[in-house]
Amino acid sequence: MAEKMRTPLGHAYGLGSAREGAKDWWSMRLTSLALIPLTLWFVVSVIGNVGADYETFATWVGSPIPAILLVITIAVTFHHAAHGLQVVIEDYIDVEWQKLTLLIAVKFGCVLLAVAGIFAVARIAFGS
Amino acid sequence: MPIANRPLSPHLQVYKLPLTALMSISHRGTGIALSAGTLYLVWQLLAAASGPDAYEIFQRFAGSWLGLLVLFGWSVALFYHLMNGIRHLVWDAGFGFTLEATHKANRLVLAATVALTVIAWVAGIAAWGIQ
Numbered sequence A: 001m002a003e004k005m006r007t008p009l010g011h012a013y014g015l016g017s018a019r020e021g022a023k024d025w026w027s028m029r030l031t032s033l034a035l036i037p038l039t040l041w042f043v044v045s046v047i048g049n050v051g052a053d054y055e056t057f058a059t060w061v062g063s064p065i066p067a068i069l070l071v072i073t074i075a076v077t078f079h080h081a082a083h084g085l086q087v088v089i090e091d092y093i094d095v096e097w098q099k100l101t102l103l104i105a106v107k108f109g110c111v112l113l114a115v116a117g118i119f120a121v122a123r124i125a126f127g128s
Numbered sequence B: 001m002p003i004a005n006r007p008l009s010p011h012l013q014v015y016k017l018p019l020t021a022l023m024s025i026s027h028r029g030t031g032i033a034l035s036a037g038t039l040y041l042v043w044q045l046l047a048a049a050s051g052p053d054a055y056e057i058f059q060r061f062a063g064s065w066l067g068l069l070v071l072f073g074w075s076v077a078l079f080y081h082l083m084n085g086i087r088h089l090v091w092d093a094g095f096g097f098t099l100e101a102t103h104k105a106n107r108l109v110l111a112a113t114v115a116l117t118v119i120a121w122v123a124g125i126a127a128w129g130i131q
Helices: A008-012 A021-048 A054-062 A064-092 A096-126 B019-050 B052-063 B065-092 B099-130
Strands: none
Touching (some): A054 A064, A054 B019, B052 B065, B065 B099
């Protein structure tokens, strides 16, 4: 009952502003911008590697420019994906523990996949 | 205004979503699909890093009908999210908010998605033929 008596302003008092919203917003735009050329390069590369056998593909992944661009693409893609999924979860999941569980799972999963992908590129480039 | 008289937001079960709304939710849908699709890329890279045997297992899946279907869905989602993402960046820059511009951008994004998908697959199949 006491909660209902409080004004909206009363609810907001003391919580402080997030002060980090602009940073998240900007990072999403920056990764989007970077992913435009990276994605186009990636698509052209996928087409260029159609039908490639193991040797050809591994040689391509390990050569300097593809290796560098692949690592950047992987890092930016998972940063972008983690952020995007976070926004979707925050918008649609209301139950606090479910939201928190999903947010943590998404963050951990994206880091795991990004590191796995970058490790794979590095291993191919530098030899096992 | 008394609570009972407030305007209601569209009731999703009975409300026919306009194209702009459908395309908005599709941006999220394709984003989620592409997030799942990254598993495919990481699998390919890890397989290539593990050696010829592991890579052959990946290639057998990639060359199968299911693998090609996954790749096709992945390419459509990618091109749609890319084109609609550029549109979002244009919005963020402060352009294209009129109804007319929105309708025009709807068509442009859809046409570009179809065009890029067709070009990519024609190029891919041509590259496959040369092999």
